[in-house]
Amino acid sequence: MLRVVGAESLEDLAARTLPAAIAGADLSALPAPSTEAEAMAELRELSERNRWRVKSLIGLGYHNTHVPPVIQRNVLENPGWYTAYTPYQAEIAQGRLEALVNFQTAVADLTGLPVANASLLDEGTAAAEAVALAHAAHRGKGRVLLAAADLHPQTLAVVRTRAEPVGTEVKVVPPAEIADAAAGAEKPFAVLLQYPGTTGEARDLSPEIAAAHKAGALAIVCADPLSLCLLTPPGEMGADVVVGSTQRFGVPLGYGGPHAAYMAVKDAHKRLLPGRLVGVSRDAAGQPAMRLALQTREQHIRREKATSNICTAQVLLAVMAGMYAVWHGPEGLARIARRVRLQAGMLADAANRAGFALRHETFFDTVAIEAGGKADALVRAALGRGFNLRRVDAGCVAVSLDETVTREELSSLAAAIAEAAGASVADLSDLAPAPELPAALARRSPFLTAEVFNTHRSEHAMLRYLKRLEDRDVALNRSMIPLGSCTMKLNATAEMMPVTFPGFADVHPFAPPEQAEGYAELTRRLADWLCAVTGFAAVSLQPNAGSQGEYAGLLAIRAYHRARGEAGRDVCLIPSSAHGTNPASAVMAGMRVVVVACDRDGNVDVADLRAKAEQHSARLAALMVTYPSTHGVFEEGIREICALVHEHGGQVYMDGANMNAQVGLTSPAAIGADVCHLNLHKTFCIPHGGGGPGVGPIGVAAHLAPHLPNHPMHPGAGPETGYGPVSAAPFGSAGILPISYAYIRMMGAEGLTRATRVAILSANYVAKRLEGHYPVLYRGARGMVAHECILDCRGFQQGGGVTVEDIAKRLQDYGFHAPTMSWPVAGTLMVEPTESEPLAELDRFVDAMVAIRAEIRAIEQGRSDRADNPLKNAPHTAAEVMAEKWAHPYGREQAAFPLPFVRAHKYWPPVKRVDNVHGDRNLVCTCAPLEEYAQQAQLRAAE
CATH class of the missing domain: 3.40.640.10 (Type I PLP-dependent aspartate aminotransferase-like (Major domain))
Structure with a gap:
């Protein structure tokens, strides 16, 4: 590689690439490099210094959960899922996109709103994003946000951080005063509510939402998704925006993240929705295909006109949460929710029997115990039995139940309450469950009715479904992903x-x-x-x-x-x-x-x-x-x-x-x-x-x-x-x-430095090998590129009608994800090979690009049809190549196996080129319900 780029050594190459004025870095503070085994032992020792065996029943939007092993092994720990990139090349991301549609559907169903995005960063930032959306919906008019006092404190803190620089005034009011505050002289542009409240109260939000609407404000509700299996959805109460965290849907606590937040909105606000939105469109053959929808509304495209800077999502965690819903289905989720509420009710009864009052009589999973001067004793008694409880204030202690609490643990919690009160321990079999929810709070509408949530009930079925989706995608476990500015490098197994x-x-x-x-x-x-x-x-x-x-x-x-x-x-x-x-x-x-x-x-x-x-x-x-x-x-x-x-x-x-x-x-x-x-x-x-x-x-x-x-x-x-x-x-x-x-x-210092030098070498190697085929748009003062290079493809449109998108889609037939397309310069490809790719993989990519250039040259010289050629028709699916009829002037082999290495490791794109315009004009961003599948089956039978 050094010979190709004309450098004597990695050090020589770096010296010719970096300006001398900035060269030099001191990494002497870094420890000496360790082996994988040593690093694992060190991290395991650090992990054991965390007292994770103490079960935290603190709540605040974070709960213990069971990660279904089939999801842990086959999603969270699977490089086929965790090494993939944002699904900009939709044709080779159909598996992830379907998984995200599952997530969106689950969120829309649970919240009672029609449109949900493909996840946000966490509940606090999701709430702040919702406030920005509400402000944008009012075209920037108004500066007052009313926030209910029973919001999770960390959510309120993030909202305040985000509000101050843009001039939004956050007024915190008790829930009972929301209606009067909304009717005040200074009209709010939004009202922010928590459901259930941070201390557990489940109340009918309809009056507060109605008051917000009467004042001309949007109603935003932060909601726990598990509770929505039993509680009336906020959308049915009139909420305009619902946000929350799906962490308790099978995603580990992880000391706070990463977790997939969500946002659901009324249809009127879908073009203000921040983050990703997956929609269903069709491909060039008329078959259903998924892609990122309404992309022109995305914040990184809108630049200084944006109301949000969100450029990503929490896809891996959203996939896990969506698959948790697929695995359990509506009956399973409802069963978990009922059990959590049952336990909360029994614990509330234990508190009452011990002589403590409750702050709220209607709750889902969180019991707020008015312990008065015995609050410290209650917290100590619980900790002595292996539980962290939440100290709400001087006299109130909250306990948030979750799906992992066993009968024995519930009994131990009841004993802690009795000990703190100086009362006799109530027998678990004598404790009463919570009373039925009030009619206004009890969910009546069905949810998760789509076929996908009612099908995969055996582990074999679930395992195969996950594998089927994984195989539709290109991730780093399949081939190089040479995305400029994105640095798709090795995620070593030992690191994971x-x-x-x-x-x-x-x-x-x-x-x-x-x-x-x-x-x-x-x-x-x-x-x-x-x-x-x-x-x-x-x-x-x-x-x-x-x-x-x-x-x-x-x-x-x-x-x-x-x-x-x-x-x-x-x-x-x-x-x-x-x-x-x-x-x-x-x-x-x-x-x-x-x-x-x-x-x-x-x-x-x-x-x-x-x-x-x-x-x-x-x-x-x-x-x-x-x-x-x-x-x-x-x-x-x-x-x-x-x-x-x-x-x-x-x-x-x-x-x-x-x-x-x-x-x-x-x-x-x-x-x-x-x-x-x-x-x-x-x-x-x-x-x-x-x-x-x-x-x-x-x-x-x-x-x-x-x-x-x-x-x-x-x-x-x-x-x-x-x-x-x-x-x-x-x-x-x-x-x-x-x-x-x-x-x-x-x-260590030496390894990190070498990695940087090899990344620069890899980019210069690719640039040198391709410079006779594609112009390299920019170079440094001494003729070198940095860690990436921009290939100019603009001239191909005039000579052969070939666009940069055609090249990107044709690369899929070679088994590669395209480089970054048309950024920072329209009509170009920005290639970043990283230090992780071996020479053989770099050469395969270069060979693919050279072969594509030859196909372009054939069009330019009239040897290939300008409209019907391998680039314009790319990607080619197995169904198309194997079909009885083949109408193209080029052969099936050129379409599917353009180079020998492709035949040995063929990846078949699952769909042809996706029609983005059709998808935006006919926005569908949730799964079809069972009834629709049944109707389609009946129509097919009639035909």
Whole structure:
């Protein structure tokens, strides 16, 4: 590879690629590399320092759950599911897309609303997204949000963090006062409610929702999905938006994440829905096919006009939650819900018999016990028996039951209550269940009526269903995914294994800190290591996506300016080539976006930057810049760019999407940045999970460290001077941090540095081998690309009518996922091979691209039909190739087996090219119910 690119060594190549002014990184603080066995032993020891055997019945939207083993082994621990990318190439993502339609259908059915998205990050951020949606629905009119006082406290905290920069006033009122507050002089644009309330009360929300509507406000309800198996859906009460977490649908606690939040809306608001939405369309053969629907509404496309910066989802966890619903079906979920409520009722009776009053008489799973001066004794008695309870206030203790509580544990809890009260222990068989729900609260409507939720009742059936969906997709366990800016690298098995250690998986995010010492040590070490990598003074691990990291970093800059008495600094300079989340994040952080031009080489136009920095000098807050640039080169003038911004009082935010080209060779601090987010799901090996999970921690220079996010429910989650939380859990998606810990621990400084050099080598190797076939659009000052290269495909349309989409779809016939298509330059492919791919795989990809170029040349020279050719008809399905009739002028073999290696490992795309326009015009985003399948069967029989 070095011979091909003309370099003497990896070190020589790196020296010719990076500007000398920024070269150099100090990774001496990292530990020496370990073996896989040593790293696993170290992580297991850390996990055992967490007291996971103490069962947390704290609630607050986080519950113990049984992960069905068939789902744990075949989804959570299966690289066929966890190494896939966001399903932009729909034809080779039909399995994940169907699984997400299952999730959307389950959410829509349970909430009683017609449209649900394909997941969000957590319940707190989902609530904040719903507030932004409501504000957008009012076209920005109104600034008051009414929030019920019985919201989960972490949800309210995240909503407040998100509200302040955009000028939203959050007024917290007792539930009984919602109607009067809504009718007040200052009309709210939305009302935010919890169902059931955080202390367990299940009440009819219809009056509050009606009051909101009378005031012209939207009604947003945060709802526990398991409770909705028994309780009247909020949609049937008139709610406009329903959000929540599906964590208790078979997803481990993981000290707070990752979990799949959800959002469901009335049909009128579907185009304001943030995040992904999967819809059913048809392919070129007229067969049903799924794809991401209404993509033009997505936030990373809308840029500074966005109301959200969401760029991802929690696909892997949404798949798990959806499959939990498939596995249990409506009867199984209802049975679990009834058992949880039965136990809650029995525990409530035990409290009454012990002489304690209850705060609420109507509840689902949470019993709030008015213990008065005996509250401490109750908490101690429960802990002595192995349970964490929630201290609501000085005299109230709440107990949240879940599906894992056994009869013996329930008896032990009853004994703890009796001990605290100084009463005799009630016999479990004597305890009464909760009374029937009031008529207004009892669910009457059916749910999960689609065939998929009523079919897979044996493990064989479920196993085969999961395998059938997995086989429809292309993930890293099948072939290289050369997506530029996305860094689809190896997620080593040894790195993944600790995720399911009980000591990491079964810890509640609000367990007492002394019970999470292993997590405390893991997060401390990992933060220190990331400080070494970035050259920064402090790191926050809280942001649970790259978009959240962007937002958190900009809030730190905003807080810094305000602390210095310069609140007027609100201008954010952003290069025109930036990813769309950059301007969206800036707007959410209360900043005004000013676009900076790029020159013809793809670099920031320094003259334009200077002019705009001078123009806005008094109000300049920040520059957002990606490095290496989004065009795949190390800009020579980056130090000058950073110095120029600092000269005018601004801060430099570096987007860390391309850190895989920096680690060990340079650093954000060396470049001159003040803050940088890191995509742990890129550079540091957390898998993409089909479009989530992700982690986007931020590193900051010392002067910004006091302005990192914190959390009101965990003092160790950030500085006291922080601006509040950006995620519901104190450490975000803590449950997957062991992956990045294991990666750094096993690689060490030398391994990380070598990985960066090999990533740069791989990109230059691909660029060199393809340069005679596809123009490489941008190169650095010494003719090298960074860790990715952009192939210019724009000339093929004029010569042969071939578009970049045709090339992307034709690659599917070769078994490859396409590179990043038409970004950052329309009509191009951005290739990032990473350091993980062996030479044989790189050569297979190059051979495929060369073969496709030959097919394009045949069209250009008239040897292949301009309209009926392998590219225009790609991808080719097995059904099409095996059909009796073949009407194309090229052969079946060229269609399906264009190169010898394809024959040996053939992947058959399950559908032909998907019709996006049809899907948007005929939006269907849920499964058909059983009745519709029955009607179709009757029609077929009649025919």
